[in-house]
Amino acid sequence: MMSFARIVSHARAKLALILNLIDPGIGGVLFLGHKGTGKSTLARSARNLLPEGAPFVEVPLNVTEDALLGGIDLEEAVRTGERSMRAGLLQRSLGGVLHIDDVNLLNQDLLSLILNNREGDGIVGAIEEGSISRRLCLFAGMNPEEGAVSAATIDHFGLCAVFETPEKQGTKTRALAHNCPDEALDLRLRRIEAKVKKRIERARGLLERVAVPSQMRALAVEACIEAGIEGHRGDIALLRAARAYAAFCGARALSAKHVKRVVPLALIHRRRSAAPPREEEMREQQSQIPRAEEREQAGDSSRGGAEAREAPADGDGSQAHSSPKSREGHSREEVFPVGDSFKVKRMRFAKDRIERNASGRRTNTRFSGKAGRYVGSILRAKKLDVAVDATLRAAAPWQILRGRTGNLIVSREDLRFKRREKKMGHLVVFAVDCSGSMGARRRMIETKGAVLSMLTDCYHKRDKVSLIAFRKDGAEVVLPPTSSVELASRRLAEIPVGGKTPLPAALVAIYNLIRRVLIKEPALRIVAAVVSDGRANQGITGIPVPEEVERCAGLLKGMKNTDFIVVDTEDKSGIMRLDLAQRLAVSLDADYFTCDTLKAEILAELVSRRKN
Missing domain, CATH: 3.40.50.410 (von Willebrand factor, type A domain)
Structure with missing residues (x-):
């Protein structure tokens, strides 16, 4: 694994990573870049900057909802006959880092599940163990050429850093030098990394004591308005990132230079190509539109008296009886x-009995995959998605006939499988x-x-x-x-x-x-x-x-x-x-x-x- 100090260039991406390690409440960081630019390498280098014992968890692209949130440990439950819970990836990453490589290839429903539960809500075992107060740092990388992510999903990431392909000779030369065996260089880079780790730990302790003047809040709001940012996530992420940067610099109060330093990280992925028209502009446009009655009077005056009397109430129908001049005037767009x-x-829609592999957030439907909410059991085998409770109920009446003396005896005919529902x-x-x-x-x-x-x-x-x-x-x-x-x-x-x-x-x-x-x-x-x-x-x-x-x-x-x-x-x-x-x-x-x-x-x- 490459160390943090060995990575050359990408100063903004490094800063975004450091700020999230200081304050996970910023909302994570999204790394954007082409293949081979170092997105995953930089994210994984955070292992060396975490406190002792803090977890670093990777999310595979084929992950299931149960694997994320946790649930019943099927093998242990069948083996011992006792209730056994298995921690999910989200619970295991609390207090550390959760890394998603190629986040744009991950199922969007599962990604929404991660974004909505990254502070501990909904995670099996989080409440019982008192870890709901701990937060995780969310690091994600994506190559835009391999697929897009919705603007609403991207907005959930507090910061964003773009990785550029190194083209300058000096950058490539330094990258080669940092990855060649050299004991002196290794020692110097380890010292640099240890220094960065110590600064992060110091900044964590200083973070809550950093004062945020009202002028700095106004500056952050002004930056978001100028960039055409919608919603409030941008304002919040910008201010939290600026405060974390001030703590990293050892400052006791937030200043304009701290805010300006993190503006590109907090707003680059939230900019909109065209801001919606303001209400004042829309009303002004509406006031300039001629009234319908005036248009109808103008159309009537251009027709002959007999033609006007014969024309139907619908202006369109009058075209068949009007002169070429009146037809041209009335068809004006x-x-x-x-x-x-x-x-x-x-909006509410009745459920049907069709099994779908759909996504959405409106109406419940039967789901054909392993994600979704468990609502019942079926006999048909479904991708080994075993319903433990229904299986145990089916096996219970036959234990005496099967000669049970210890653990529960489960046969293949006892197996029941989960019927799931999710929104479509x-x-x-x-x-x-x-x-x-x-x-x-x-x-x-x-x-x-x-x-x-x-x-x-x-x-x-x-x-x-x-x-x-x-x-x-x-x-x-x-x-x-x-x-x-x-x-x-x-x-x-x-x-x-x-x-x-x-x-x-x-x-x-x-x-x-x-x-x-x-x-x-x-x-x-x-x-x-x-x-x-x-x-x-x-x-x-x-x-x-x-x-x-x-x-x-x-x-x-x-x-x-x-x-x-x-x-x-x-x-x-x-x-x-x-x-x-x-x-x-x-x-x-x-x-x-x-x-x-x-x-x-x-x-x-x-x-x-x-x-x-």
Whole structure:
């Protein structure tokens, strides 16, 4: 094992490692770099900097939930017939270091389990042994070329250091020199390492006595705001890292140089490419949008009197009777901003009997792997995931017949295996009518706000959301299945409004999207929400448009694992009520809602209220 002092360059990564050894509450460190840059070597060199007897635990990529949290020691329980608990990797690493190499290749559910339980919560044996007060240092490395990790997961790491490939000749020469046999150099490097270890121990004792002036808190907050950091983890990690650095330097009070030194480590992985628009900017954009009534009056003035009287209430339908000039003016596209977002209510879905190898945080489902919560036993062999309690109950009645004199006698036919459950995610598909009529009464602003709020909730629950916009002559998947709030914000803000209502094209687009998704994930649960007044006036074939809508709805109705919602945006206050969206709901066997429910705080509840 290479010592800490032998590693050449990577000063920031070394500092991040030292700061976490001083204060594990910083939240760990993520090492980013290409293969062979020294990420794992540096992490493992921390063994020599730990206090005497402190553990250093490695997490294999094929680790199971039981191995992480601990559980019943099956072999010991069967051998002795007594309850025997086995410590998990998290418990064994408390007070030391937990190292994950290639963290981006680790199962994301298990990684979330580590991040949520690294302070002792949920670890078998931690409470009984009083070790819950001890914290572990989390070191992780990843090569971005081998796979990505979600922004929410990366945000859980307090610090981040990027490893650059050494290209300078001097750096390579020093690296070779540090790894060649040389007794004098070995002695000097051991002294350096011992000095660093002593400084870390001294800093631990000084850490709680380092004063943090209010000006330094303001400086940390200012740095996070300037970098466009979302949430509070960045502020907390920055301030804790700066305090640990001050203790490492022997300072009694935090200063600006300590904060500035650790800013790159605490914020580099939390920066966002595009910060979301502020509420003031959004309101200013909304105030610049002409009122729907003014647009309608302008459209009416451009038509002839007889044509205006013959035109239907839907602005799209008037295009067929207007002159070329009025058609050009009325088909003008407008881009509405995204409405105010909000916290949606919890979405609940009924469990089914399908066994999945899924991930997410919303609905419980039967899980086919060894992870998840143990909820029952089955007779079918399942990857040697033995249910000890059920096995013992099955074997107990036969002990006399088997001539038991000592330990419990367990036969193969007594074996029972665990049935597990874990959370799964869903796919919510919004098909939004973006024809000219959607601009009336600012409906598109509310719709965009509701979709963004739903996406935010699905992001927290690890759901996926897709957005289909239909207008003019067809439908377009403007937002493929995604969990990215930033991407959704940009795409939603760019959706224009104008043109006819190609409802059949929208239904076909929903069908094609769901069919492609189910080919890849046959067991995925899907909810499709159609937001429209149902006044389809643009078809995709030569048959009448209403008949085309019926055929497309019948095609969708038979899709498995899919539920439907129809939100009617038609104005119900007037005399002319066609209720075409209600007919669509009947054709889809969907839940139907009037346009009164098309409010931002209501639309997000529609998926929650969907009957399963």
